[in-house]
Amino acid sequence: MDKKTTKAVGIDIGGTSIKMGLVAERGEVLATSKVSTGALDSDGAFAKVCEGVHALAEQGGIDAGKLDAIGLDVPGVVLEDGTLTMAPNITLDLAGLTTTLREAYPQASLAVLNDANAAALGEAWLGSGNARGGTVMVTLGTGVGAGVVIGGNVIAGAHGAAGEIGHLNVEPEETETCNCGCRGCLEQYASARGLIRLYREECEADGAEPVAIAHATDALAVFEAARGGNTQAVRACERLGHYLARALAAVAVTVDPDAFVVGGGMSGGWDTFGRACLAHYREVAVSACKDTPIRPASLGNDAGFLGAARRALLSL
């Protein structure tokens, strides 16, 4: 590789581990690593992150002191200027970590963003999205969120809430309350708990015995039942697809992306709800956007560090 090629490290900080990648400007991944982490709120923990960056650079055959950019994504609400306003699922002193990184790599441009936004940017850049245009990636998991990429870059929004479509109303008639206090949010149907709830509703309506569900977010059990032809599971997955389609149709008339990407743990069940989602989307989307592709994500867990690296490269 040409030594003049711009290179960035993407650091994807999760609740239990950090995944890092050394990435060149065109998206070539030169090296990756993964380390377990505890709380990220001490000089010792920050030093370990720097050691990781050093080791990664060495592994990729470059001097960490010559890195052009470092991108960091975290599971929390991050404003456009990189300020973290909320990170409920992790112990993280982001200001301390970024200060340490800036001191250790003064030559590198540093960018910070939300993890779902990083994944969306990664998929837009190198995965199922659109590199230069608009991509909206929906992440379906324990919660439901999205990253909104416009003109090849991801937007945070005025309060870091761009892409919070888990709380988009898709069912004004809903009587149960979402965690957020509202009723009828997409997350009430398209999260792991949401799918299980839909499934239990279908079983109750039919007087059918539900299959064994191991825990509150065991959506896999419902997907497997649907694959096996279980009528109620099939219907629950179809309803998930319908609600997701309603949400995507609302997003389409707002930002009209070039592509939708569906990712997150629940996207593993795309075979059970994707067809219903696509069909219903074409029914309810405005005509100009009916052919906008909706594709499952393709980068898996690499999307985060790739998107973080991209964000940092774009800030150069």
Add this chain to the structure above:
Amino acid sequence: MDKKTTKAVGIDIGGTSIKMGLVAERGEVLATSKVSTGALDSDGAFAKVCEGVHALAEQGGIDAGKLDAIGLDVPGVVLEDGTLTMAPNITLDLAGLTTTLREAYPQASLAVLNDANAAALGEAWLGSGNARGGTVMVTLGTGVGAGVVIGGNVIAGAHGAAGEIGHLNVEPEETETCNCGCRGCLEQYASARGLIRLYREECEADGAEPVAIAHATDALAVFEAARGGNTQAVRACERLGHYLARALAAVAVTVDPDAFVVGGGMSGGWDTFGRACLAHYREVAVSACKDTPIRPASLGNDAGFLGAARRALLSL
């Protein structure tokens, strides 16, 4: 004025007239003009537009041959690259007009955009929106549309459909069909016809005689009845406010703007539906966005040429 100040002409093309303004880089309006127009599809018609630009520049004390930029907004679907794909309400040969303008003003950068998008950009720049951040301006009139401004510039979307929130579903239970073929679109409630329909529904439910409505889009009659305390008109306006709030809450979780602006002919009735809209928005919006301001537009018919000029200045 310093002769080195960058200056643009904004040309707002409507169905029956063209409004133009000579605008300096900080938004100072140096001159305006308005001319009636017929079809814009002949050399003669294009020449008249150029004459208008010349006269406007002269009126503003500058040489038209030294204009830095020209922005043109049209009532149709315009892609990011300035291509017009649909303009149902006007006879317009946009390619011919832009060719003529490019030949007449070869030194000027030329930008083309949709009229609702221009109005949104104008309000973001100099009116009720946010100049550098995100603004979504909803235009309520015969139809319902919006312009979505991100980072101080307006987006067109992959198919020119960004901001087409007139076709955002706000009522999944609706049985009547919208012009677009779907059911429950915002336009079915928040357009002039929509408000009249809501009003007639309220009258029918109460067995009350409706006030005189002069024509199919005479929303003014309903606003005036509401101002006079007519119970059914008050309720119809409140329902309009509720549906608008639902749509804005969906937009908020997608792009999280700094401000919402409500414009168009129907915004003259803001006093009758604004309070209901604000109150319901705070009930249904995600918590991070509950305090996002929703304000009536403040530039009136000047928003279009100001936004067109701004777009052209941003392209320099």
